Amino acid sequence: MNISEAARQTGLSAKQIRDYEKHGLLAPAQRHNNGYRHYNENDLIRLKFIRHAREVGFSLQQTAELLKLQDNPHRNSSEVKALTAKHIEALNTQIQSLQNMVLELQRWHDACKGDGCPECPILEGLVGSNQKVS
Incomplete structure (x- = not known):
């Protein structure tokens, strides 16, 4: 199948697919005589894996690590779990930071007449504490 069909079936854009290939997450696609990329069922499975990993916030580097583990039949699930635990910790830190931002913005909003x-x-508040905007 061509790239537009692969994009449709995986929920990715053609650009994302080309980028994942460029970053080494997907092997270079086979090419037809006309130069168009050709994708098979295994490519679709890999692209769906990548899409799901990205949807839950794994970086490209983390996704590459997960793909290496996925490709290794002798993998140790503890490595996958450790990588995921580290990601969960980073997400929780981001969540806390976002919650702090909301609290500060809400405080400013509530104080504004x-x-x-x-x-x-x-x-x-945006200028800094105890400084008046002129």
């Missing part, structure tokens, strides 16, 4: 006066706690 939103009326016609020029004082704005949101702008003051």
Whole structure:
């Protein structure tokens, strides 16, 4: 199948597929005489794996590591679990950071009267603590 059909079946764009090939996550596609890429069922399985890994936030490097483990029939599942635990920890750190941002923005938002006066706690908060915006 060609790249547009592979894209349709995997939920990826043709550009993403070419990028994954460029980054070595997918072996270079076979080419037809006309130069068009050709993908088989194994390529689709690999592309779906990549898409799922990216959907849960694994980086390209982490996805490459997971693919190496997937390709190794003698893999040790503890390696997969350790990589995933590290990713979960990073996601939890990001979540905490985002929650802190929401709290700060909400505090500024709640303090802003939103009326016609020029004082704005949101702008003051963005400038820095205890500094007035002129």
